[in-house]
Structures are given as structure tokens and as C-alpha cells.
Amino acid sequence: MPIGGFVINVDPKRVEESVESLKGFNGVEIHGTDAKGNIVAVLESSTSEEMDEMVKAIMKIETVYSVGLTYFNAEDEVEKQKAQ
Amino acid sequence: MGLSRREFIKRTAALTAASYVGMNLPFSNEESAHAADADTWHKGTCRLCGSGCRLELGVKNGKAVALRGIPESRTNKGYLCMKGMLFYKLMGDNHPERLKKPLYRAKKDQPFKEISWDEALDIAAKEFAKAVKKYGNDSVAYYGSGQALTEETYIFQKVMRGGLQTNNVEGNPRLCMASAVGGYITSFGADEPIGSYTNFERASCFFIIGSNTAEAHPVLFRRIMRRKLDNKDTVKVINADPRVSPTSRIADLHLQFEPGTDLALLNAMAYVILEERLYDEDFITNYAVFRMGKEKKQVDFNQYKAFVKDYSPEKVAKICGGNITPEKIKKAARWFAKSEGTMSIWTMGINQRKRGVWANNLIHNLHILTGQLCKPGADSFSLTGQPNACGGVREGGGLCHILPAHRLVKKDKLRHEVEKLWGIPEGRIPPKPGYHTVAMFEAVNQGKIKAIWINCTSPAQSLPNCDKYRKGMKREDVFMVVTDIFPTKTTELANLILPTAFIFEKTGVYGCTERRSQLTVKAVDAPGEAKPEVWIVREWALRLAKELNDPVIKKCVEPFLGKEPDYALPKAIWDEYTQKLTKGRDNDLRGATYEVLEQLPDGVQWPAPTKEWALKGGTDIKFVRGLDPLADKHAKNDLPYQFYGPAHPDKKLWIWLRPQKGPEEMPDSEYPFYLSTGRIIDHWHTSSMTGRIVELMRANPYAYVEINPKDAEKLGIKPGDMVEVVSRRGRNVLPAKVYVGPCEGMVFVYWHDQDEERMINRVTKDAFDPGSKEPEFKICACRIKKVSGPKPLKPFLVQMKA
Ligand code: SF4
Numbered sequence: 001m002p003i004g005g006f007v008i009n010v011d012p013k014r015v016e017e018s019v020e021s022l023k024g025f026n027g028v029e030i031h032g033t034d035a036k037g038n039i040v041a042v043l044e045s046s047t048s049e050e051m052d053e054m055v056k057a058i059m060k061i062e063t064v065y066s067v068g069l070t071y072f073n074a075e076d077e078v079e080k081q082k083a084q
Numbered sequence: 085m086g087l088s089r090r091e092f093i094k095r096t097a098a099l100t101a102a103s104y105v106g107m108n109l110p111f112s113n114e115e116s117a118h119a120a121d122a123d124t125w126h127k128g129t130c131r132l133c134g135s136g137c138r139l140e141l142g143v144k145n146g147k148a149v150a151l152r153g154i155p156e157s158r159t160n161k162g163y164l165c166m167k168g169m170l171f172y173k174l175m176g177d178n179h180p181e182r183l184k185k186p187l188y189r190a191k192k193d194q195p196f197k198e199i200s201w202d203e204a205l206d207i208a209a210k211e212f213a214k215a216v217k218k219y220g221n222d223s224v225a226y227y228g229s230g231q232a233l234t235e236e237t238y239i240f241q242k243v244m245r246g247g248l249q250t251n252n253v254e255g256n257p258r259l260c261m262a263s264a265v266g267g268y269i270t271s272f273g274a275d276e277p278i279g280s281y282t283n284f285e286r287a288s289c290f291f292i293i294g295s296n297t298a299e300a301h302p303v304l305f306r307r308i309m310r311r312k313l314d315n316k317d318t319v320k321v322i323n324a325d326p327r328v329s330p331t332s333r334i335a336d337l338h339l340q341f342e343p344g345t346d347l348a349l350l351n352a353m354a355y356v357i358l359e360e361r362l363y364d365e366d367f368i369t370n371y372a373v374f375r376m377g378k379e380k381k382q383v384d385f386n387q388y389k390a391f392v393k394d395y396s397p398e399k400v401a402k403i404c405g406g407n408i409t410p411e412k413i414k415k416a417a418r419w420f421a422k423s424e425g426t427m428s429i430w431t432m433g434i435n436q437r438k439r440g441v442w443a444n445n446l447i448h449n450l451h452i453l454t455g456q457l458c459k460p461g462a463d464s465f466s467l468t469g470q471p472n473a474c475g476g477v478r479e480g481g482g483l484c485h486i487l488p489a490h491r492l493v494k495k496d497k498l499r500h501e502v503e504k505l506w507g508i509p510e511g512r513i514p515p516k517p518g519y520h521t522v523a524m525f526e527a528v529n530q531g532k533i534k535a536i537w538i539n540c541t542s543p544a545q546s547l548p549n550c551d552k553y554r555k556g557m558k559r560e561d562v563f564m565v566v567t568d569i570f571p572t573k574t575t576e577l578a579n580l581i582l583p584t585a586f587i588f589e590k591t592g593v594y595g596c597t598e599r600r601s602q603l604t605v606k607a608v609d610a611p612g613e614a615k616p617e618v619w620i621v622r623e624w625a626l627r628l629a630k631e632l633n634d635p636v637i638k639k640c641v642e643p644f645l646g647k648e649p650d651y652a653l654p655k656a657i658w659d660e661y662t663q664k665l666t667k668g669r670d671n672d673l674r675g676a677t678y679e680v681l682e683q684l685p686d687g688v689q690w691p692a693p694t695k696e697w698a699l700k701g702g703t704d705i706k707f708v709r710g711l712d713p714l715a716d717k718h719a720k721n722d723l724p725y726q727f728y729g730p731a732h733p734d735k736k737l738w739i740w741l742r743p744q745k746g747p748e749e750m751p752d753s754e755y756p757f758y759l760s761t762g763r764i765i766d767h768w769h770t771s772s773m774t775g776r777i778v779e780l781m782r783a784n785p786y787a788y789v790e791i792n793p794k795d796a797e798k799l800g801i802k803p804g805d806m807v808e809v810v811s812r813r814g815r816n817v818l819p820a821k822v823y824v825g826p827c828e829g830m831v832f833v834y835w836h837d838q839d840e841e842r843m844i845n846r847v848t849k850d851a852f853d854p855g856s857k858e859p860e861f862k863i864c865a866c867r868i869k870k871v872s873g874p875k876p877l878k879p880f881l882v883q884m885k886a
Contacts, residue, residue, distance in 0.1 A: 005096070005098055029098070034105060036313070036314060040098060040107055042101070070155075070162055071150075072164075073096070075142075
């Protein structure tokens with residue numbers, strides 16, 4: 001179950017609206033926002049493929065300019081792959 | 085503490101992200117019972133584009149399990165893109181398809197069988213020696229990569245040149261940035277950009293031409309975007325491209341011109357700059373001269389003015405077509421000239437052209453005319469596509485005409501200098517440059533090259549008009565060794581496949597676009613019997629010395645004998661290269677020892693002649709006194725800028741008179757469309773790596789042909805229909821994406837797909853720039869036709885047949 005720490009850049013004038021859109025996703029936790037349009041979010045998914053899809057979907061939100069990854073952990077997925 | 089391990093990791097993720105933007109969160113992880121999320125963390129560089137992003141790899145029980153950016157890194161400020169996030173999946177035992185054993189077949193129609201390293205190295209040495217004895221030194225060749233470590237390129241070219249006495253040393257950077265090299269040398273007298281990524285945060289105008297930065301260099305684009313968003317009204321972004329791409333999203337002005345008309349556009353911007361007296365007279369007087377033609381004849385300002393007179397915005401708007409109007413050209417020129425600091429950015433749209441060097445010159449012209457150089461935010465900055473095209477190939481001597489540290493093969497003095505530094509007899513390195521890439525594979529076609537070593541790249545897919553060159557690679561009388569980590573279109577044509585270690589499974593340096601060398605030290609074991617290339621070359625050279633009974637070949641690897649391959653061996657190679665070969669050259673890297681590099685979050689920008697200077701990160705802006713130690717050392721007068729580049733004896737910047745020239749092949753009644761190719765964010769190059777990361781492959785399982793809706797309507801093509809793309813050279817059948825991306829009359833195809841029906845380099849043209857010898861991948865003529873409605877398609881990757 002991968003976990004990622006992201007800084008999502010959105011239109012600074014439309015932060016609240018962006019947070020609302022992000023809340024519509026399962027597995028997205030919002031930890032904070034600022035006036036420059038930075039949103040600190042943690043994404044959690046069952047596979048890293050799902051995480052990739054989530055990031056793609058977030059990038060499609062009209063107010064979102066970029067999704068920047070800062071931290072990624074997939075230890076249990078690697079263990080599982082190893083076991084197979 | 086009731087915190088579960090999962091909660092702990094989530095908190096770590098949140099805290100890491102928050103620290104990037106200076107946000108305080110109401111919790112910390114300090115007193116957590118879960119000591120660490122990984123056993124060890126290892127600094128290194130992402131391998132999946134040219135940005136040079138720095139990250140730490142988390143290793144647990146010997147496996148790569150986590151990644152985090154390095155916020156102090158000056159290349160990426162810690163941010164990573166999705167490719168960077170997922171590439172650990174290719175490491176160590178994480179991927180089942182990695183090549184793990186040497187494989188051999190005497191004939192190319194036989195199946196491969198596993199052999200030992202001893203046998204493999206013997207075969208490689210015998211075949212190369214046989215070719216040399218029977219057909220001469222130039223019957224063997226090395227074709228390398230901008231993805232190889234600097235230590236690897238350096239030792240390969242040393243053995244080829246000093247040992248086997250041939251300059252048949254080439255590499256795939258010829259296909260991506262040779263025109264940028266030509267441009268920097270002819271305009272500024274020295275290769276590689278003057279400034280750094282730091283200009284992203286200082287520029288007030290971005291001129292992005294021929295680059296889809298948002299998809300090709302996503303983390304660098306993030307910095308440009310941040311700059312724009314934080315200064316919405318004062319920072320301008322101009323995007324000039326025949327195709328609207330995700331990069332255009334933040335543009336204030338989009339200049340959409342017809343393919344191949346950009347030389348006119350750039351000259352028209354110069355016209356406006358002269359006409360409206362927006363040029364910097366002092367800068368031109370102090371630092372520049374005007375030149376024209378093959379003889380580099382010097383002309384005066386008035387002659388330049390007369391030349392540019394031919395490119396009025398009114399006339400050029402008609403040449404450019406697309407959405408170009410005289411007003412748009414004037415606006416772009418004014419923003420460019422008047423901003424506090426203008427930064428131009430380009431990649432393959434400019435370089436992969438019949439007149440790529442000229443296009444580079446014309447961008448530099450605008451910077452020289454307006455004095456938009458050397459000051460904060462002002463730079464003429466070409467981005468590289470591969471992580472080590474600059475450091476390894478441009479600087480390490482990885483092309484047929486250059487020796488290490490920016491020395492030209494044809495200059496006797498420089499060649500003899502290298503022979504002396506290597507301790508080999510004078511005259512050992514031949515004076516004639518070897519074959520450039522297209523000529524090299526043409527020589528393979530003609531059977532002139534009998535043994536070729538292809539390292540870490542897949543020319544069978546990446547060469548333009550590739551069917552033509554695959555014929556040569558299939559020849560039974562051409563012995564082909566391929567070193568790689570996965571099967572590719574090129575391993576399919578090999579006699580001998582040698583499995584190599586991936587990044588983080590070996591130690592070495594990558595030098596990214598901004599002249600910065602960054603070290604990655606081994607963190608996990610390579611799978612199976614895969615080996616670092618430096619070990620492979622050393623062992624091969626020792627055998628070659630025996631086969632050819634030539635002690636000088638052994639001499640080439642003597643300083644490296646007995647060193648263990650994971651750290652001591654690459655370190656010894658790096659030491660020789662930096663301490664001996666770069667000493668006194670413009671890319672002086674003597675300060676950038678492994679010891680220094682290991683202390684830094686990122687790396688060192690040359691020139692960095694001393695450790696003290698290197699520990700500060702090196703030189704941020706070249707040619708500026710007080711900022712560049714060599715500008716002080718070579719100073720000829722009291723002026724603040726000293727353009728000491730080795731290629732310009734007059735120590736001046738050269739403004740070139742370069743006319744508009746179209747592509748080699750223009751659309752006509754038979755082939756009425758322009759075809760251009762490029763990348764999509766998830767995939768990189770021939771997708772031999774990104775295609776094997778399930779997440780990336782599923783997101784984009786195959787290539788598309790992008791068609792402008794107006795053309796699609798005329799031809800009755802709907803989204804998803806199967807469309808045939810045919811040129812004079814070959815044919816593809818791909819699903820259509822109907823989209824206001826390419827301009828009318830132009831189609832665009834992604835080039836990563838390995839499926840024979842969707843491999844677009846079977847269709848592209850192998851015309852090349854007469855100066856840089858870089859092929860014109862970006863423009864040729866084709867026709868398109870719907871062949872059927874949508875069809876279910878399967879992704880395809882070459883697999884190793886047992
Ligand atoms: S931008 Fe390039 S170097 Fe940076 S993480 Fe993405 S692929 Fe890697």
C-alpha cells in the first residue's frame with residue numbers, strides 16, 4: 001500500500017475550490033494550504049498503479065498546475081513482489 | 085505510542101511535503117516508536133530524463149523500498165515527477181525481466197544461450213581483434229549513450245582510441261544535442277550553457293521554443309511555473325511551437341508557426357529589435373562581432389542590419405503561417421528585449437533539424453543583441469534530454485571528433501596532450517575523426533564496420549529511417565555486442581548480450597544540463613550476474629591486449645587494475661579524468677572529487693578548479709569576473725565579462741547572419757502532411773525502462789498519431805480510428821488522437837512504442853545537419869489515411885526468447 005507526500009500547485013485564487021475537488025478523491029488527505037496555491041497532501045492507494053492514476057486524475061483538475069512528489073514509500077508492495 | 089507503522093509513514097510523507105513549502109503541521113514524528121521508515125538512505129540522481137533530479141533511495145533488507153527528494157538540491161529542490169517516483173521498480177531483484185546472464189549466439193538466426201563472463205569476454209575480445217587484424221583499426225566501433233556514467237564513457241573511449249587506435253567513438257547524444265553543441269561553440273566560443281537553473285527563479289521573460297518542457301522536463305517546468313504564478317503580471321512566458329502542448333498552458337503568448345519556419349521567425353524578432361532600437365549598444369561594442377558564411381567572414385553592424393531587413397514581421401508572418409501575425413512577432417521581440425532578464429529554453433524542436441546549428445545561433449543572436457546574458461535571469465539555455473549527455477559524452481570525449489575535456493581530435497597539440505597524459509606513445513590516437521552516427525551505421529550497412537559495441541542505447545529503434553540501418557545490423561558479417569539492462573529492439577540483432585548494473589547498483593557521476601556533476605554511490609546489488617560497465621571494459625581490454633599482442637592496450641587500463649568494481653574502480657577512473665584531463669581546461673573539475681561530491685546534496689558546476697570552490701557548488705554563471713574563477717584568470721581587460729571560450733581566438737561573442745532554410749523534405753501533393761515526433765510524459769526514449777513500469781505502461785500503452793480536428797474532419801477520421809502514416813521510407817498504423825495540438829497540415833507521433841506497426845522511426849527521415857550531423861527527426865513529409873475504425877490494441881515490448 002504505497003504512500004506519497006505531495007505538494008500540489010494550484011491557481012492561488014482558487015485554493016478552496018481546488019481543496020473541494022481534491023476531497024472528492026478516496027485516499028487523499030489534505031494537510032495544509034497557503035496563499036501561494038501550495039497544497040500539502042498525502043496520497044494513499046492499494047497499488048502504485050492506482051497512485052499513478054490518482055495523480056493523473058488530479059492533474060486533470062482545471063485549477064491544478066502541477067503535482068510534485070516529495071516522498072514515496074512502497075515497502076509492503078516491494079515485499080509482496082519479492083514473495084511472489 | 086499508539087501510532088501504527090502506516091500512520092508513521094503517512095506522517096513522514098506529510099511532514100516531508102510540508103517542509104518543502106515551509107508549512108508547520110500540528111504533529112511531529114520525533115518521539116515515534118517506529119524508528120525509521122528505511123534501514124538506510126542513499127543519495128543519487130534520477131535516470132529518466134536530463135533534469136538531474138536528486139533523491140534519496142530508501143533501502144530495507146537490501147531492497148529499494150522508498151524514495152524522497154533532497155530539498156537542498158539545487159537541481160530539483162527536492163521535487164520528483166512520476167517517472168522519478170517509480171524507477172526504483174527497475175532496481176535489483178525488483179524486476180523479473182532484467183538481463184542477468186551473458187547471452188551468446190554465433191549466428192543471428194540462432195537462439196541465444198547463456199554463457200559465463202569468462203567466455204563472453206573472450207568472445208568479445210577475439211571478435212574485435214579478428215576485425216582489427218583483418219580489416220584494420222577503423223573496422224571496429226563503439227556506440228554509446230548519454231545515459232552511461234561519465235566513468236563508463238571515459239574508459240570506453242580511452243580503450244577505443246588509445247588501445248584500438250580508432251576514433252570510431254560515437255553515441256546517441258549525436259541524435260539529441262549535437263546541434264546545441266555546434267550552436268554554443270560557434271556563437272559563444274565554448275560548449276554548454278553560461279548560466280544555471282537558478283535563472284528559473286530570476287528570469288522575467290521565458291522564451292520557450294521547440295520544447296515541451298512540461299512533459300519532457302517536468303520538474304524544471306515546475307520551477308518555471310512557480311516563477312510565473314508568483315509573479316503573474318510581471319513575468320511573461322512566450323511559447324513558440326508548431327504544436328500546442330501542455331507547456332503552452334502557462335504561456336502569455338503562443339506563437340504557432342508552420343514546421344521549419346522558425347529561422348525566419350527568429351530573424352524577424354531581430355528585425356524588430358533593430359528597428360525599434362531595443363538592442364544593447366554597449367554590450368555589442370564590448371563583446372560581440374558579426375560573422376557570416378563558412379569562412380566565418382567578419383562583417384559590420386550595417387551589413388547585419390541590411391541582412392535582417394529581409395525579415396520584416398509583415399513578410400515573415402506570411403512565411404510562418406499558423407497563428408503568426410506581425411503584431412505577435414513585435415510583442416515577443418519587445419518582451420524579450422525589455423525584460424530584466426530573459427531566459428530562452430529549447431530542446432529537440434530546435435536541435436533535430438537540417439539547420440539545427442543555425443537555429444541555435446539565431447536564438448543566441450537575440451541574447452547577444454539585447455545583452456540578455458550573464459546577468460541574473462538572462463540566459464540562452466538549451467535543455468538536454470539525457471541525464472549524462474553533457475557530463476559523459478560532451479565532456480568525457482564520447483563523440484567521434486572530440487577527446488575528453490572539450491579537445492578536438494583534429495588538433496595535433498590537443499591530441500598529443502591526451503596521449504602524454506595517458507602515458508601512451510605519441511601518434512597513437514589517429515588524427516582523423518571517426519564516423520558520426522548516421523555515417524557509422526551507413527558503414528555498418530556497407531560492411532565496413534565488422535565489430536561494433538553498442539552500450540546502453542537502442543539504435544535499432546532510435547535511428548531515423550531505422551529499417552535502412554537495421555539491415556546492416558542484421559548482417560552476419562557484423563559482430564554486435566550490446567550491453568544493457570533489458571531486452572530491446574537492438575539486443576534482438578546482437579551476437580552477444582552483456583547484462584549491466586543499473587543506477588544505484590553501481591557508482592559513478594552524471595553531469596546534467598547546468599554543467600553540474602552529481603555522484604550516485606552503489607546502494608543495492610545488481611540482479612544475477614549483471615556487472616558495472618567499467619569492470620566489463622577493463623577485463624575486455626586486458627584480453628584484447630593479449631589477442632593483439634599490444635602492451636599499449638593494457639597500458640590504457642593499467643591505472644585501474646586490481647580495483648574493486650563497485651567504488652574504487654570508478655573512483656580511480658574519475659580521478660584520472662578530472663585531475664589529469666580536465667586540468668586547465670574550461671570544464672576544470674579538479675575540485676569535484678568523490679570526497680567533495682559525497683558531501684554535497686547535489687553536485688558541482690564546472691569550472692571548479694579547487695576543492696574550496698567545488699564545495700560551494702562551483703560556478704553558477706560562466707564568464708563573469710568574481711563569479712567564475714576562470715574569468716578572472718583569463719581576463720584580458722577590465723570589463724566585467726570575459727568570454728575566454730577556447731573556440732573563439734578573438735574572445736568575442738559571434739552574431740551570425742543565418743538565412744531562413746526549410747526542412748530537407750517538404751510536403752507535396754503525394755505526401756501532403758508534415759510529420760513530427762516527440763515524447764509523452766510517462767515514457768522515455770524507446771520505453772525499454774518506462775514500458776516495464778506497469779503504472780506508466782498502462783497509462784500510455786501505445787503511441788498515437790495526433791491530428792488537428794480540421795484535418796481529421798476533411799479526411800473523415802474520428803478519435804480512435806486506425807490511421808496509416810506513410811512516408812517515402814516506411815509505414816505505421818496507429819490509433820488517432822484528434823486534438824488541437826499540431827497545427828493544420830501537421831501530424832505528431834510519440835516515438836517510444838516498440839511495436840513494428842507503431843515504431844515511428846521507420847517513417848522518419850535520416851537527413852542531417854551538415855554542421856552538427858544531427859538528424860532531422862522533427863520534420864519530414866507523410867500522407868495519412870483512415871484504414872479502419874477503432875481496434876483493440878496490445879502494448880508491446882521485446883521479450884528475451886529463451
Ligand atoms: S524530471 Fe526527469 S530527472 Fe526529475 S524525477 Fe522526473 S524523470 Fe527524473
